[in-house]
Amino acid sequence: MNKGKMNNKHKGGRKPKIDPSIHRHxxxxxxxxxxxxxxxxxxxxxxxxxxxxxxxxxxxxxxxxxIDKGKSDFYIRLTSLYSQFRAVGVNYNQVVKLLYTHFTEKKAAAFLYKLEKQTAELAMIGQKILQLAEEFNNISINKK
Structure with missing residues (x-):
């Protein structure tokens, strides 16, 4: 029999590397x-x-x-805060729609006035968040 041909036959497994790393130091x-x-x-x-x-x-x-742990933590919190702001916006629109469908014009206007005050307070908090984000950005730039 031809033993030489049998040994060269590929039996499966990984393909042999073209340039294997065989030298060890x-x-x-x-x-x-x-x-x-x-x-x-x-x-x-x-x-x-x-x-x-x-x-x-x-x-x-x-x-x-x-990886700056502080920056990644700040980014995660800012992202969750953004999603909460979006949820507040959706709820705001739903409340305004419900006010006008279930109450009289005068009562709806009174509730809207209270809602506007809370919205102004929320906007001030948003401005503070932006200022803190800018301060954080300036601090991280100055560290480099």
């Missing part, structure tokens, strides 16, 4: 060097240490991703 680090390497690796956002080390050795571009 081992190096040792002390605690301080290891901590520096690990912190650089974590800051890079890469998932494979070997690829990270080769990119550092051959001076390929390394991207570092930093």
């Amino acid at each position: 081992v190096f040792r680090l002390n605690d301080e060097e290891n901590n520096r390497l690990l912190s650089l690796f974590e800051a890079s956002g890469m998932t494979n240490k070997a690829k990270f080390i080769t990119s550092v050795l051959f001076s390929k571009e390394i991207k570092t991703v930093t």
Whole structure:
């Protein structure tokens, strides 16, 4: 029989790589060097240490991703606040429609007056939120 042909037959599994990484190098680090390497690796956002080390050795571009917890928390809260403002707007329109359908003109006008006062107060709170957002933005720009 032809044993040579049987051994070359592909039996399934992964396709073989065109240029496999077969050379292995081992190096040792002390605690301080290891901590520096690990912190650089974590800051890079890469998932494979070997690829990270080769990119550092051959001076390929390394991207570092930093996530500011304060900014992301602020963004999440601002987004939820925006959705609440939209809900208030929808409720406002529904209340005005209901006032004119279930009450007399005079009574509806009295309730609308109270509603306008509350709306003005809500608008002032919105202005304060905008000022705080601008201050937060200025602080984060100044830190850079």
